[in-house]
Amino acid sequence: MVKLEDIDPSLLPPNLSPTELENLIAAYYYSCDAVSPTCPVSATTLGYYPNRGINIFLAIGFGISLLVTLYYGIKTKTWTYSGFVAAGCALELAGYVSRIPLTDNPWNKKAFETQIVAIILAPTLLCISIYLTLKHVCLSLNPALSRIKPRLYPFIFVPLDISCLTVQAIGGALAAGGAVSNIRLVEHGNRAIIAGIVLQVVVLGGFGGVGGEFCWRVGKWIKTGEADEQAVGLWNDKKFRRFVYAVSGAYVAILLRCIYRIAEMAGGWGNHIMQDEWSFVVLEGIMVLIACLLLAFFPPGVLFPQMAARMSEPRSKKSVKGDVEGQTQTGTSTGEKGVVVGGNVAEGSTGTNSEKAVPVSSSPVKKEDSI
Template sequence: MDASMIQYLPHDFPPEFIHQLPNGSYVHIGMFNVFGPDANCTLDLCPIEWSVYQYRPMLGVNIMFIVLYALLLAVHAYLGWRWRSWWFAGFMASGCLFEILGYAGRVQLFYNPWNFSAFLTQAVCITSAPVFFTASIYVTLSKAIEFFSPQSSRMPARLFYWFILADIICLALQGSGGALSTLTSGVSQEGIDLSMAGLVLQVIVLVVFCGLFIDFMVRYLRRVRRLRPDVPMRDVVGPTQELFFGMLSVAFLFILGRCIYRVDELSEGYLGSARITNERLYISLEGLFIVFAVIALCIGHPGFGFRESEKAKLRSAHVQLNLVEDDGMELEFSPARDQDAAQRV
């Protein structure tokens, strides 16, 4: 379209929807499909403002995330083999793999911001990956309750596995929302609502779990002080356990903060949203928050938290507690039960 044709456009046609090409001719947004599987815009024909994110993802930053998650995947695979913590390692490896696929999609968006398959790949994978990380936390902390003091928990430790079921529901909702958005070229409000429901449910589950675990720790420490005020706290919760719980708490808070951010980000949907166009905020609250959480879960690995050298020391203190409370009957610890605490995670 040459300059003379512009006069035939409607008078209220937004000027930001008109673009001049390097050869001097003009195009307008109505000439292209700018979103969906049939999108035909390219960087040669359309301005970046016509893409869903209105920016080209930073190439170097997204490659950095791919490299970081590949390294973290290798570390968690090694630690899982080293400590035989297969469930924990499996969840962590799956989450890292999802992150790698997601950021690979963002690398593709750098070269073509209208690549719809790349958009959906990164949207579904990066949104869903933290579900696997929270599942690893649920497994680990349920085992920690069994290890330290099942009597101090208001609910049996095995019931904490229901949080993993809730995680699966979150994953299904987020995946279904992404699939529906794919089928409807991203314009389906139902797809956005499903993804939003998955994220909101994930936040609720995280908050409930956090409350239950804080309640357990408070009851446990009170029980220790009530039964054996002469036992130093370091003999009940050793330094590696302090690091273990501290790093799990750090990871938990990073994931929770990220989920709250994603709920707010998706609240306006994909098309015409001002909330999804801030890449620096995305890098900080999505990218870095989850990287920090995965690193914290390396440091707070259950293999470190339940080492044999620590178990003997802790078992001695706990058996004394049981002797006081249970009139000589040791209920919490037995050699068969605690033989491989780290391996069962």
């Protein structure tokens, strides 16, 4: 990037303030559309010619993730979960396809802006799919052990995640609007993007905390021997564990990517971290690709049928089944006849036919319970 002290003052209009001079330089470079002696690659935001092979590799990886997600999503009818994963994969695919033209011309503005928007926003959609899983894990094991009512998890974390997306989108719009002639507006946009990513890290940290604490409590409960056979069976089920490990792996990968993004954006557009291609490839591209592949190839429709059943069942036919909250999976005393446990009716050992349990509620599950 050209430094102000390297410019011959005689070539500039008189009485320019430092801000006006910066805006003039920004406007000049914004007019560049190809690499030339006066528009060198070092003056671009990236500062390098992106590697064509690695971008094709990443685009293929995200394309495969998208196709696999759509296949399992349609087959198992897990529309919400698979929809957000597919949207995230599609944005990543668009982002890395857009980086391919930059390998020939780093001044290609449309390609640069497309890849910036797509690659920054895509992980937020992947996070939404991850946030949806905790509710179903709680309901399937023991909702009473959750600090928060399971049905509330999507209504807490999804809006927070969308707010991260909104703040980053506003920052991107400000940066794009100021790119022509207002360097200060670009800086404000950069700060907004950083704020959105920091908020995303905080939200991810909170989600990991409540999810990890719930699993820890369930583990202790299982060891007491008080857990019912259904909960123990699910806890020890290899398929369920693979699903949980896959979602956890995707969570960690996205968290690492967000932390990297904070460092990358902290120095402003075109800083030395942003111009290091391989840190971007490993900590952005590979991390998000790992998350997409894990979410695509370890779908709930195959590994966690309880979650898939809640998401795919027609709304008109839903009943409370295992979604009754506040009840433990044990059913416990004879005074608790009539509690629906894991979708089955639990009866006391001394009950008569007239005392047979009835569902707690026969009304349809609320719309949000199928998310």
